[in-house]
Amino acid sequence: MSTTWATSPSELLLKAATKAAGRRRSVTRRRLTLIVGLVMLGVAILAVTFAPLLTSYSPTAIDPLHPLAPPLTPGHFLGTDQYGRDVWSRILYGGRIDLAIAFGATSVTLVGGTFIGLIAGYIGGKVESVLMGLVDLFFAFPFVVLVIAIIAMLGPSIFNMFVAIWITSWVSYARIMRAQTVVAKKQQYVLAARALGYGRLRVMFRHILPNTASAVIIFSMVDAVGNIILAASLGFLGLGAQPPSPEWGAMISDGQAYMLSAWWLAAIPGLAVVFVGVSFSLIGDGLADLLRAGER
Amino acid sequence: MTTPGPAPAAPGAPLLTVTDLHSYLATDQGVVRAVDGVSLTVHEAEILGIVGESGCGKTVTCRTIMGLMPASTLHSSGEVIYHPHGERSILSAKQAEWEALRGSQLAMIFQDPMTALNPVRTIGDQLLEAVTAHAKLSRAEAQEKAVSLLERVGIPAPVRRMRDYPFQFSGGMLQRALIAIALASSPRLLLADEPTTSLDVIIQDQILSLLLELQQDTGMSMILVSHDLAVITEVCDRIVVMYAGQIVEQGVTADIITEPKHPYTQALLDALPQAGQHGELRSIRGSPPSLIDVPSGCRFAPRCRYVVDECRSWDTELLDTGEREHAARCWRHQEIGRSEEAWQGSDSA
Secondary structure, eight states, X not given: OOOOOOOSHHHHHHHHHHHHHHXXXXXXXXXXXXXXXXXXXXXXXXXXXXXXXXXXXXXXXXXXXXXXXXXXXXXXXXXXXXXXXXXXXXXXXXXXXXXXXXXXXXXXXXXXXXXXXXXXXXXXXXXXXXXXXXXXXXXXXOHHHHHHHHHHHHOSOHHHHHHHHHHHHHHHHHHHHHXXXXXXXXXXXXXXXXXTTOOHHHIIIIIXXXXXXXXXXXXXXXXXXXXHHHHHHHHHTTSSSOTTSOOHHHHHHHHGGGTTTOTHHHHHHHHXXXXXXXXXXXXXXHHHHHHHHHHO | OXXXXXXXXXXXXXXXXXXXXXXXXXXXXXXXXXXXXXXXXXXXXXXXXXXXXXXXXXXXXXXXXXXXXXXXXXXXXXXXXXXXXXXXXXXXXXXXXXXXXXXXXXXXXXXXXXXXXXXXXXXXXHHHHHHHHSSOOOXXXXXXXXXXXHHHTTOSSHHHHTTSOGGGSOHHHHHHHHHHHHTTTOOSEEEEESTTTTSOHHHHHHXXXXXXXXXXXXXXXXXXXXXXXHHHHHHOSEEEEEETTEEEEEEEXXXXXXXXXXXXXXXHHHHSXXXXXXXXOOOOSSOOOOSSSOXXXXXXXXXXXXXXXXXXXXXXXXXXXXXXXXXXXXXXXXXXXXXXXXXXXXXXX
16 A cells, blocks of 8 residues: 555545445445354254154164164265164254253343342442352352262253253353443433432333343353353263263264264264354354444 | 422422531542532522532532432431421432432433433433333323423424434433423422533523523422533522532622622632623633642632632631622622722732
């Protein structure tokens, strides 16, 4: 680029117009991120919902005559595992469990953590000290170790995995929300709302929450990815879904013994985790850009 | 203890009495004595003006009256009696009591209309919330009342504008909307904290006349806070002049502007630009004292052009100047009132 100055007004206008067009393009690109993410997640949800229409095999039906068939074998699109179970149908039915974790575990912690953070940030004082002390206590533990400890106490099952996530992962939301609330409550519109005689709950939920929710919503997308990976990890360690349940992590765990002879048994469920994880990440990114653009 | 309806406003009866109000704020530098012994009375159907430089405690006074003390408040004492609510100080009121008082009895509008509305909700949504906050109304009634309020404050096409968000309004329109929201429950006392400071002069004038009009229509009382003496003298019945957390002079508007008894008020009046006056504008030398280490004696002494040694050791008090409740915090107010030429050492800055 040369360092000449734009001299004529028409040149300046042209520059401004080019800049504006560039900005519009980047808005479209941001939307594209969100749309691609939503389409990928939509495909995953439809696939697991209509699993019986997409496969004729039961995910747990064993077929001792055709074990370890490679992908693209006629009749077995993604091959079979060591018991001759169809990998494609196991992926579809297993996805039900993993997506349920993504939504079920994340939504509860999102709502609970947001509520606690909002109360701590707005009320302040002792309430804040106690709640945030609790949050710090949870943060002091390594997260996965804590989840494993809770499951070890309750016994390994999918429901107990939900419980363990509910107990431990609201803390991030509480911390984010508290920080946002502390900033928002100093804003003039909050003072104005209080000057109108609005009660605490009304000020918190109708005035502060709409202005601060975007951060936790964006974080929940990242958290959903984290929860899927956590579920897979717990399944891998044998603490989540129990055999013969076709959870993706459990499938990877089963497949690792055959890594050299039948690589697809571990790789395919791994790719499924990546697919859903990427879709949530794209949605989170797209939402972040969109909501941030809205603030401007 | 009873909350009256639209009681017949007997002009002249005291509505709000503030007695010896102190409010100290904690900061990193030390304790700021933001409000230091303020006493004032607002009568029914009266507009009281509070004037003073930035940082002299005007806003903290208003916020304390509303029970909305800044979070850094270390200590506040004194009495605020809102007479329709009984003869007990409302400073000690409980949360629920405050919520019933605010909005329906006492309302406040703020300095910067751009930030006083929630940016993510429509004007109509926020107005409807205010309309229904202290009264049980059906959806249709509330809608009707909201529209008529917007019409009353001069917002054209109110039904359409209710769907707009705050960023789609201009500053003047936002202040009008905020006034509509503040008046939604027909308060009896409106505290206007520098309502026109962030607006340009034309809009400023429109908003002031609107406030004056609304005050006359409804018979409510008003406290108008400003650092602009011109604004205050235009609309107020009585004026309180504040300096460094204290009231330095108070009285009827006409008395204050024709016969100011305190050197600070005189200096403020001198600083007003006059039509046909040429040359440099006059200003008050120096700046207000820090409210952390408050000097003993008269707080205005360092900037006063009439200062003598005794001023620095004088135990300040508000002195009655004899006529129509006019009072000034200057021990030589009788001499000052007379003639400027009588004074030695007056500077011509």
